[in-house]
Amino acid sequence: MEAQQAAVEPSLKASSSSSTSSSHSQRDLLVSHLAASFPAYTPLALSLKNTPTALPVSPSSPSTVLDFSSSVKREDRGVSVPDSLADGVPRLGRSPEGSARPGGGHRRDQWWSNMNPDPRRDTPRLGGEENHTQEDSKEALSLGSMCDGVGSRQNPWSKMTSRGLRMQLWLNGDLSQNTHIKPAHNQAEGQTSASCSPAPAEGTPSQTSASCSPAPAEGTPSQTSASCSPPPGSPLSSAEESLNGLGGDRDPLAPQAPSLEPPSGEPSGGESQPGTPLPLPGPITGLSIQETIAMSPELDTYVLTKKVKEVLTDNNLGQRLFGESILGLTQGSVSDLLARPKPWHKLSLKGREPFVRMQFWLQDPHKVEKLMDMKRLEKKAYLKRRHSSLSDGHSVDGGLAGPDFLQSASPQHQQPPQLYQKKIRVVLGPEEKEALKRAYQEKPYPSPKTIEELASQLHLKTSTVINWFHNYRSVTALSG
DNA sequence: GACTAGAATCCGGGCACTGC
DNA sequence: GCAGTGCCCGGATTCTAGTC
CATH class of the missing domain: 1.10.260.40 (lambda repressor-like DNA-binding domains)
Structure with missing residues (x-):
């Protein structure tokens, strides 16, 4: 934690300064630090919800602000009325004002604005906040959330959503406007990282033609697609x-x-x-x-x-x-x-x-x-399995249909199970629910000790018990 | 394939605690 | 008093398992 913060803080300072060429080494350090700290999200190999592995972050990753700004239609969505308000049902709980407060959806707008800076709206702000700096990036998160994100509640990459990712990107420098990623030095890195600085760095040799600058001038024959993309053949380029x-x-x-x-x-x-x-x-x-x-x-x-x-x-x-x-x-x-x-x-x-x-x-x-191939393979594997199971005297019907079957049919699923493990859904039995309800009647906000006891009595995970109380409070609040 | 209940997760906000 | 931190909460959302 402290170490992580120690790594973060210099980068914050560096990124908030107008020149970041000097932060190159810090950035490298940070990136490598993050690479060590954050689990990876490897959607190709893993399921969406699967266990992350080492983060393939390197300075060469196309960690770039993609050049969307020239073609992106800003999300002009007006006021997004939360469902809870749209249906006119007042919500109980601590924050009915939560929906109305300046935060809420607005914060998402902020996020989007930060992710997709609109040059047309890029007017100097009052108070001299000309630059999109630390303040900008941080203001969308509360202290608690920052703390959660950086500290006690770090999420694995696979579980990050917009805000977490935004923080990550910001740390990487992509969201700090003034952070110019210096071209990487080594050849391998040069292919991508060099090219993906958010904006062409002043005085930086155009080593790559290649900046993924957010808004290349219209009409400029942009090298972006060629240079910001991964090496030819890499699907990322097409993506x-x-x-x-x-x-x-x-x-x-x-x-x-x-x-x-x-x-x-x-x-x-x-x-x-x-x-x-x-x-x-x-x-x-x-x-x-x-x-x-x-x-x-x-x-x-x-x-x-x-x-x-x-x-x-x-x-x-x-x-x-x-x-x-x-x-x-x-x-x-x-x-x-x-x-x-x-x-x-x-x-x-x-x-x-x-x-x-x-x-x-x-x-x-x-x-x-x-997909057709998969279908065929699936069928083939199913028949094969069915045959072998029948010969073993076990039925394959039911239990092996669906994902389980698919997983077992896939050679890739012979890899360490945690990589392909599906999230197991807990289905509480009626007795467990009844016990939890009784406990809820007694104490809607159970102490950790009570939760522990309930969990052990019902043979549940404490997190499951906590979730149940959480959800049940929501449900009862809504219905009550 | 459509639909639903509900478990799990995400996230901002609030508050207590601690150290300066 | 203030900033930083850690924890817990509610509300919203996502997504699985089960059912039709």
Whole structure:
């Protein structure tokens, strides 16, 4: 904790200064420190909810503010009325004013504004806050939240959402306007990191043509796509470019540059296996996809889902296969997403991820073939398993259908189980619920000791008991 | 494939405590 | 008194398992 803060603080100072070339080494230190501290989010290899591994952060990661600003339609969503207010039902609890207070949705606007600085609105502020500095980045988080994020409640990368990610990006320098990432020195790094400074650093040799400057002048033949993208063949290039081209007033599915084509030769995602979630094309790092999502301009979720539905129905592909293979979600979630896509601006970072993945998938020319292959493999594996199970005298019906079956069918799931472990849903039995309710009647706010006791008596995790009380308080508050 | 209950998670806010 | 920190809370959201 202290060490982490020690690492953070210099970077805060560095990033708030106008020149950051001197912070290069600090930044490197910070990045490597973060690489050691933060678990990774590796969506390609892992399920959405799976255990993170080492963060593949390096100075060379395209940790960049993507060049969205020129094409991004700002989220002009007006006032987003929370459901709790929209339905006119007053909410109990401590913060009915919470929805009305200046924070709430406004903070998300702030986040979005920070992520997508609109040059048109980039007017000097009162009080001399010309620069987007530490203050700007921090003001969207309370002290408690900062503390939670940096200290006691650090989330693994896979669990970060907009704010957590924003902090991370800010730490990386991408959100601090004045942070100019110096081109990396070594060759390997040079390919990407060098090119992705938020803005062309003054006096910095244009080593790469290549800045992912937020707003290259219009009409400037931007090298961005070429230089900000990962090496040719890397799917990230297509991913990011595709997203770059997804300004809100453009058809999210509109054909993109040739680079949208997945790497030639090997179909993107390589040898897909049934049950292997998220076969995004190629080795996209977790950081990249997360950043891509965070920086992604507004996608038209309705158009996106409509297109996905069309492709699935046209090719007789099931939601389950699609969900588990592409999105890492269950059939029910896919159904929900496709039937009732939320507007982009109402989605958190996490909520946007499936749509970004849909977008990736739709742009894959081999998408149908790959899903078909998965379907075949799934069937083959199922039959094989069924055969062997029958010979063992065990039935495979029921228990092995669905994700479990998929996972067992996938060779990749022979890897350490924690990598592919699905979140186990706790289903409380009626007796457990009854006991919890009794305890609630007695004490809606149980002490840690009581929680411990309840947990051990009911053979539950303390977190489950805590969650139950939390949710039950919400439910009773709403109904009461 | 649609729908739902509810467990889990995210996040901002509030408050107590501590050290200066 | 103030800033920093840690913890807990409510509200909102996400997403799984189960059912139809």
